[in-house]
Amino acid sequence: MLPSLYILSGPTAVGKTESALSWAMKNNAEILSCDSLLFYKGMDIGTAKPTREEQLLVPHHAVDIVPVNEQYNVGRYAEFAKQSIRDIHSRGKQVLIVGGSGFYLKAFFAAVTDNVEVGDAIRKEVALISQNEGLAGLLRKLREFNTEADLELLDSRNPRRVEAALARCWQSGKSIGRLRYDFSMLPSPFAEFPKTFTLLSRSRETLRVRVKQRVKQMFDSGLLEEVRRLLTQGIESNFSAANAIGYRETIAYLKDGGNMDELEEQIAVNTMQLIRKQDIWFRHQVRPDTVIDLDTTVNPVLF
RNA sequence: GGCGAGAUAGCUCAGUCGGUAGAGCAGAGGACUGAAAAUCCUUGUGUCGGCGGUUCGAUUCCGCCUCUCGCCA
Numbered sequence: 532m533l534p535s536l537y538i539l540s541g542p543t544a545v546g547k548t549e550s551a552l553s554w555a556m557k558n559n560a561e562i563l564s565c566d567s568l569l570f571y572k573g574m575d576i577g578t579a580k581p582t583r584e585e586q587l588l589v590p591h592h593a594v595d596i597v598p599v600n601e602q603y604n605v606g607r608y609a610e611f612a613k614q615s616i617r618d619i620h621s622r623g624k625q626v627l628i629v630g631g632s633g634f635y636l637k638a639f640f641a642a643v644t645d646n647v648e649v650g651d652a653i654r655k656e657v658a659l660i661s662q663n664e665g666l667a668g669l670l671r672k673l674r675e676f677n678t679e680a681d682l683e684l685l686d687s688r689n690p691r692r693v694e695a696a697l698a699r700c701w702q703s704g705k706s707i708g709r710l711r712y713d714f715s716m717l718p719s720p721f722a723e724f725p726k727t728f729t730l731l732s733r734s735r736e737t738l739r740v741r742v743k744q745r746v747k748q749m750f751d752s753g754l755l756e757e758v759r760r761l762l763t764q765g766i767e768s769n770f771s772a773a774n775a776i777g778y779r780e781t782i783a784y785l786k787d788g789g790n791m792d793e794l795e796e797q798i799a800v801n802t803m804q805l806i807r808k809q810d811i812w813f814r815h816q817v818r819p820d821t822v823i824d825l826d827t828t829v830n831p832v833l834f
Numbered sequence: 835g836g837c838g839a840g841a842u843a844g845c846u847c848a849g850u851c852g853g854u855a856g857a858g859c860a861g862a863g864g865a866c867u868g869a870a871a872a873u874c875c876u877u878g879u880g881u882c883g884g885c886g887g888u889u890c891g892a893u894u895c896c897g898c899c900u901c902u903c904g905c906c907a
Binding site: 543567568605607609631632645688710771777779801807815 | 859861862865869870874
């Protein structure tokens with residue numbers, strides 16, 4: 532039997548890093564990050580990335596693995612994670628997966644990508660249709676591959692979804708219904724591992740206070756400088772990085788000016804919205820085995 | 835102290851030629867196949883500042899009061 536994967540998640544600012552470090556040190560574990568931004572080099576303060584010192588205490592994986600101008604994605608992450616897990620286990624150590632990105636977390640429980648590799652030519656065609664003809668154009672083109680019943684399956688008001696559907700139909704020649712069916716048949720990439728998933732939680736009120744403090748600390752620690760540096764490294768060519776909370780607002784501030792208090796407030800508000808979305812993931816998409824309320828638990832036992 | 839403008843949803847403000855009101859933001863709920871901290875969907879009853887007057891009926895008109903912001907003293 533393969534060793535278990537220990538998964539620790541929870542909303543932003545709940546206190547994952549601290550809990551993870553202490554568990555990992557006591558349990559001979561290495562940490563595999565499950566965060567959609569920590570793999571970018573140089574995005575440190577705004578992502579609340581574990582510090583150098585913390586990373587010296589416990590080896591971290593999937594952190595600082597690509598330059599900020601190179602877009603990463605779940606597919607690459609899942610492969611990277613698979614390799615990391617093999618490596619860690621081969622060293623006789625345990626794997627502690629830590630992070631709050633729902634979609635990435637889902638990769639441990641279910642297939643999150645299919646086998647359709649969309650080529651550059653089709654990708655460009657789709658982008659062109661989207662740009663010139665909008666949703667209507669995309670849907671028109673989708674009808675070449677789909678019946679009305681297939682189109683019902685699609686969130687047809689969401690441009691991102693419609694573009695993705697068209698690219699995959701075009702590439703594979705299959706209908707949305709067919710692609711869905713094939714996708715549903717794919718095994719979970721980590722099916723062979725036993726998993727135990729613990730979720731850390733706190734009330735939204737507590738999180739609001741912690742988020743406000745955290746945002747203030749980020750600026751005290753030099754977030755403005757960090758963002759200036761990232762701008763020179765081409766962060767704007769990476770949509771995901773440039774639109775990360777704390778970064779998109781700060782980039783706008785550096786370019787258009789504004790008021791620091793409002794900047795902090797905006798980041799705090801956007802962070803709270805992220806927390807809400809994370810909650811939805813934990814309620815409906817990736818359900819934990821155990822929930823620990825850190826507001827009321829003095830000595831939490833994670834696993 | 836005088837003059838002017840304003841007071842409507844948690845915030846910024848529309849609006850009602852008198853028939854008890856609506857946007858954006860925030861908040862809440864949700865979706866999720868390679869950008870996911872993204873993208874998209876659903877969701878708006880609040881003494882319309884207070885007290886009186888006119889009226890069948892006032893948040894809307896009139897008077898007084900309170901507060902806020904300007905300008906003048």
